[in-house]
Amino acid sequence: MTGRLIFRKLLLAVPTILIVSVVVFLLVHFVPGDPAVLIVGDANNSELLARVRVELGLGRPLIEQYADWLGRIVRLDFGRSLLTQEEVLPLVLSRFSVTAWLVTIATSLSTLIAVPLGMIAAWRHRSRFDTGIVLLSVLALSVPSFWMAIMLILLFGVELGWLPTMGYLPPSAGLRSLAFILLPVVALTFVQAGTVLRMARSATLDVMRMDYVTFARSKGLSDRRILFRHVLPNAFSPVLTIVGLIFGNLLAGAAIIETVFTVPGLGRLLVESITSRDYPVIQGAVLFISLVYIAVNLLVDLLYPVFDPKLRTKP
Amino acid sequence: MEGVILSVRELVIAPQLGEVALVDRVSFDVLPASVCALVGESGSGKTLTSRAVMGLLPENLAVKSGALGFCGEDLLDFGPAELRRVCGARIGMVFQEPMSSLNPALTVGTQVTEALCWHRHMSPGDARTAAVAMLDAFRVPNAATSLDRYPHEFSGGLRQRIMLAAVMLLRPKLLIADEPTTALDAIVQKDVLDDMVRVAKDMNAGVLFVTHDLGLVERYADQLVVLRRGKMEEAGPTGELLRSPASAYTRSLLAAAPSKRAPRRSTGTGQVLLAIDRLCVDYTASGGFFGARAKSFRAVDQLSFDVRRGEFVGLVGESGSGKSTTGRAIAGLVDVAGGQIIFDGTNVAGTEGPARHQARNRIQYVFQDPYSSLNPRQTIGAIVSAGLAELPRAARRAKVEQLLVDVGLEAAFADRLPHQLSGGQRQRVCIARALAVDPDLLIADEAVAALDVTVQAQVLDLLAALQRRRGFACLFISHDLAVVRSICDRVAIMKNGKLEAFDETGRVFGASGNPYVKKLVSAFPTLSQ
Numbered sequence: 156m157t158g159r160l161i162f163r164k165l166l167l168a169v170p171t172i173l174i175v176s177v178v179v180f181l182l183v184h185f186v187p188g189d190p191a192v193l194i195v196g197d198a199n200n201s202e203l204l205a206r207v208r209v210e211l212g213l214g215r216p217l218i219e220q221y222a223d224w225l226g227r228i229v230r231l232d233f234g235r236s237l238l239t240q241e242e243v244l245p246l247v248l249s250r251f252s253v254t255a256w257l258v259t260i261a262t263s264l265s266t267l268i269a270v271p272l273g274m275i276a277a278w279r280h281r282s283r284f285d286t287g288i289v290l291l292s293v294l295a296l297s298v299p300s301f302w303m304a305i306m307l308i309l310l311f312g313v314e315l316g317w318l319p320t321m322g323y324l325p326p327s328a329g330l331r332s333l334a335f336i337l338l339p340v341v342a343l344t345f346v347q348a349g350t351v352l353r354m355a356r357s358a359t360l361d362v363m364r365m366d367y368v369t370f371a372r373s374k375g376l377s378d379r380r381i382l383f384r385h386v387l388p389n390a391f392s393p394v395l396t397i398v399g400l401i402f403g404n405l406l407a408g409a410a411i412i413e414t415v416f417t418v419p420g421l422g423r424l425l426v427e428s429i430t431s432r433d434y435p436v437i438q439g440a441v442l443f444i445s446l447v448y449i450a451v452n453l454l455v456d457l458l459y460p461v462f463d464p465k466l467r468t469k470p
Numbered sequence: 471m472e473g474v475i476l477s478v479r480e481l482v483i484a485p486q487l488g489e490v491a492l493v494d495r496v497s498f499d500v501l502p503a504s505v506c507a508l509v510g511e512s513g514s515g516k517t518l519t520s521r522a523v524m525g526l527l528p529e530n531l532a533v534k535s536g537a538l539g540f541c542g543e544d545l546l547d548f549g550p551a552e553l554r555r556v557c558g559a560r561i562g563m564v565f566q567e568p569m570s571s572l573n574p575a576l577t578v579g580t581q582v583t584e585a586l587c588w589h590r591h592m593s594p595g596d597a598r599t600a601a602v603a604m605l606d607a608f609r610v611p612n613a614a615t616s617l618d619r620y621p622h623e624f625s626g627g628l629r630q631r632i633m634l635a636a637v638m639l640l641r642p643k644l645l646i647a648d649e650p651t652t653a654l655d656a657i658v659q660k661d662v663l664d665d666m667v668r669v670a671k672d673m674n675a676g677v678l679f680v681t682h683d684l685g686l687v688e689r690y691a692d693q694l695v696v697l698r699r700g701k702m703e704e705a706g707p708t709g710e711l712l713r714s715p716a717s718a719y720t721r722s723l724l725a726a727a728p729s730k731r732a733p734r735r736s737t738g739t740g741q742v743l744l745a746i747d748r749l750c751v752d753y754t755a756s757g758g759f760f761g762a763r764a765k766s767f768r769a770v771d772q773l774s775f776d777v778r779r780g781e782f783v784g785l786v787g788e789s790g791s792g793k794s795t796t797g798r799a800i801a802g803l804v805d806v807a808g809g810q811i812i813f814d815g816t817n818v819a820g821t822e823g824p825a826r827h828q829a830r831n832r833i834q835y836v837f838q839d840p841y842s843s844l845n846p847r848q849t850i851g852a853i854v855s856a857g858l859a860e861l862p863r864a865a866r867r868a869k870v871e872q873l874l875v876d877v878g879l880e881a882a883f884a885d886r887l888p889h890q891l892s893g894g895q896r897q898r899v900c901i902a903r904a905l906a907v908d909p910d911l912l913i914a915d916e917a918v919a920a921l922d923v924t925v926q927a928q929v930l931d932l933l934a935a936l937q938r939r940r941g942f943a944c945l946f947i948s949h950d951l952a953v954v955r956s957i958c959d960r961v962a963i964m965k966n967g968k969l970e971a972f973d974e975t976g977r978v979f980g981a982s983g984n985p986y987v988k989k990l991v992s993a994f995p996t997l998s999q
Contacts, residue, residue: 368573370565374557374558376584377588389573463575465574
């Protein structure tokens with residue numbers, strides 16, 4: 156059953172990916188600026204420009220160019236960066252691994268912190284604790300992530316001098332790498348936690364109004380058992396949706412945080428390639444991001460049945 | 471007092487920060503192996519009283535004074551921890567909605583046994599054995615395998631049995647049943663209540679039975695307490711009290727009971743307005759995008775009956791019998807798979823275009839739930855005048871006001887919003903909206919099911935009176951046999967999408983040879999006197 160479900164979902168992803176590929180392809184061809192000029196570096200050398208255009212196939216009909224391009228993509232040939240001549244796929248993958256590392260830690264942390272806090276706030280609805288949690292989540296939601304990042308750098312990097320203000324080391328560098336990712340992770344966690352907190356709190360409040368929770372109370376069970384056995388499994392599905400969406404979004408580009416902390420992630424790669432009109436990199440990165448997004452959503456879809464037995468039985 | 475299980479004395483419940491009592495000095499006793507019924511309409515405080523016993527009042531309400539004696543102790547003296555030891559273990563409670571009272575994420579076994587493991591520290595294995603025995607006592611089929619299944623795999627009646635089994639498993643002294651079968655069909659309701667009372671009396675437990683249905687009270691309750699707006703109207707042994715009620719309110723409740731109502735005088739003309747001929751409706755479960763087989767389910771199967779001009783025809787059946795689907799098909803709200811719907815000489819089944827459009831205007835619908843069938847953002851005037859777009863403004867306003875007066879409201883209601891109205895008033899607005907276009911046929915789909923008995927009686931009287939004046943025919947869809955009997959000229963009874971019986975009301979209820987109809991009629995609670 157699960158195998159068939161995955162297959163069906165994957166099949167459904169194919170048209171989405173094709174549409175994305177068309178958009179990505181056309182986008183590059185309709186934005187102002189000539190890639191040939193960029194490569195040659197001299198807009199007046201028309202002879203050389205013409206030769207480069209022929210080499211890149213820029214003069215052929217669009218549909219032919221698209222088919223050609225798609226054919227290469229399918230063979231995992233994303234081309235080379237116009238700027239550095241690096242191969243696009245390994246470049247995107249290595250940058251993605253940095254982002255994935257940061258974002259996975261931040262998402263796990265924010266879920267682990269925000270879900271219990273949100274649930275307890277709901278359980279003590281209208282108490283001081285609840286009010287405090289609501290204020291905190293509003294604060295987290297309204298503070299721009301870059302401002303938060305800058306404040307963190309000022310405090311821990313500049314004033315206290317405890318942590319490096321910029322740069323990145325891969326996890327293979329051991330403990331020292333932790334010092335570099337700590338501030339970006341805190342910034343990302345804080346931003347996400349606000350949304351997750353709100354969702355966890357309101358989902359818990361909704362579930363607590365259900366008759367089956369009153370029934371559980373009438374059985375004389377402890378608060379803890381009611382909260383964890385009866386409320387949590389039912390309140391988690393909407394939270395999961397939100398966590399999945401945020402996770403996908405951040406994987407696709409924690410660009411602002413990466414830029415502020417100069418972390419060499421996927422988001423920053425995208426920003427750099429756009430400013431330098433490095434078309435193969437833009438195309439490769441956007442296509443890759445959409446694939447990641449689809450994969451994350453698929454994962455979330457597959458997780459729903461864990462929390463909702465109605466989805467577990469025959470479709 | 472010796473032997474009394476629950477003794478409620480001068481109970482007052484009011485908002486935390488308010489003085490207006492919602493329950494005002496209510497007193498009664500529940501005895502072992504007997505059923506005490508708490509009866510009243512919505513807002514009477516019957517549910518609040520029962521919740522107060524369990525310490526389950528909404529957070530903004532509190533018990534202000536009085537006593538809740540339980541086996542010699544006052545529950546109001548108990549702290550949360552002590553109350554938890556009593557709740558579930560010695561007092562059990564079942565709720566109204568079987569569909570939402572079991573946790574969808576946990577297996578039936580977990581939910582049935584958890585209180586036993588919690589209060590009696592029983593091992594899961596022993597608890598399971600006990601649970602199987604109790605599920606058997608409540609006649610849940612395949613008790614052992616049921617424990618590993620989830621609530622959504624069971625029907626409403628079975629879920630209610632499961633909830634009862636979970637509660638009675640701890641052999642409580644007191645069972646509080648808050649409208650436990652209101653959401654169930656008549657036949658299922660009788661079976662479940664029979665079992666509930668039998669098991670409770672076997673255990674020598676007292677039952678506090680909260681209900682609005684005097685028919686059920688007469689059948690099951692030994693003692694009766696009548697509440698109205700938080701105050702006790704009267705209390706006493708059921709038989710005596712129903713035979714000679716002292717309070718005017720109890721008398722009005724009894725008079726409003728549909729089984730006690732005088733039948734409506736027929737105004738049928740004999741001319742056929744609507745003829746249903748071998749109607750079939752299928753429901754198709756859509757299979758999604760890629761090749762999943764679409765499963766279809768026949769909701770209405772070869773159904774034939776007719777409605778004459780000026781006649782009330784009842785369409786009766788249990789939930790899932792296809793009665794509402796039939797109404798929707800006639801109104802053109804669902805697709806028809808086969809057969810004919812001949813309205814005033816024209817077949818409108820499966821057609822679109824002017825004929826259908828005209829028929830839609832001449833057929834109007836009144837829905838069950840007066841709370842969700844009115845747009846909360848529109849004024850009553852805008853709602854009622856929706857079908858009158860072609861009239862000039864002033865004439866429209868005049869017609870709306872006239873309609874509101876006709877349905878027993880005031881003209882000034884036109885400027886109000888739905889949330890400012892009570893349930894009964896809203897249903898009057900729904901009727902006014904339906905009558906605005908002077909329809910030939912009114913389809914009333916459980917139009918009074920959500921209303922209190924006295925309000926229900928008023929709305930039924932209104933329908934009958936309007937019908938006399940305007941002469942429309944009415945297809946009256948209902949699961950309530952007593953209501954149908956009091957208002958309908960002829961009755962069609964449906965089961966599993968098929969017609970079981972179709973005849974004049976008296977003949978169907980009197981001496982039907984059909985075994986299903988007999989069972990349905992006998993299961994339905996009616997007041998004897």
